[in-house]
Amino acid sequence: MNPLATAGDSEFRFAAENTLGKLVRWLRLLGFDTLYLARPDPEGLLRMCGNGRLVLTRTRRVAARLPAGRALLIKPDAPRQQVRQVVRQLGLSRARVRLFSRCLQCNTLVVPIERGSVLGRVPDYVWHSQAAFATCPDCGRIYWPGSHLRHSQEIMETFFAP
Numbered sequence: 001m002n003p004l005a006t007a008g009d010s011e012f013r014f015a016a017e018n019t020l021g022k023l024v025r026w027l028r029l030l031g032f033d034t035l036y037l038a039r040p041d042p043e044g045l046l047r048m049c050g051n052g053r054l055v056l057t058r059t060r061r062v063a064a065r066l067p068a069g070r071a072l073l074i075k076p077d078a079p080r081q082q083v084r085q086v087v088r089q090l091g092l093s094r095a096r097v098r099l100f101s102r103c104l105q106c107n108t109l110v111v112p113i114e115r116g117s118v119l120g121r122v123p124d125y126v127w128h129s130q131a132a133f134a135t136c137p138d139c140g141r142i143y144w145p146g147s148h149l150r151h152s153q154e155i156m157e158t159f160f161a162p
């Protein structure tokens with residue numbers, strides 16, 4: 001049995017080292033709780049494991065120092081291939097994806113916000129063309145599905161394609 005799969009049906013939570021910025025962005029976009037470690041130190045990484053996070057690293061040495069099954073060594077260079085590795089190796093299912101449910105900047109779950117209250121805070125054409133908005137309670141960024149939703153969905157399909 002793959003030791004990385006012992007989380008069973010529970011949610012996977014990640015902590016990624018600083019070389020994996022684009023992977024972090026993608027995992028957040030898919031809705032997975034993913035911390036970005038700007039300055040990963042051995043103790044910090046261990047703490048992440050203790051908190052139930054799976055550490056994503058590109059360094060074999062780092063992975064080897066962490067408890068068995070608590071680190072995933074990311075091999076591809078291309079970010080989309082990195083996402084594909086995580087999806088495949090952990091057996092993440094498409095059903096777990098919550099596209100655009102998290103702030104890409106700070107990992108916080110976004111919340112719906114009244115359309116009227118974002119008038120003047122987003123470009124006019126966006127306000128006129130979009131029906132629903134969400135905001136990050138931490139940084140205040142405003143999100144809307146927009147045209148990038150379909151684009152992201154198309155890319156997402158490639159992650160889960162056999």
Ligand SMILES: [Zn+2]
Pocket residue numbers: 103104105106107108136137138139140141
């Ligand atoms: Zn935010």
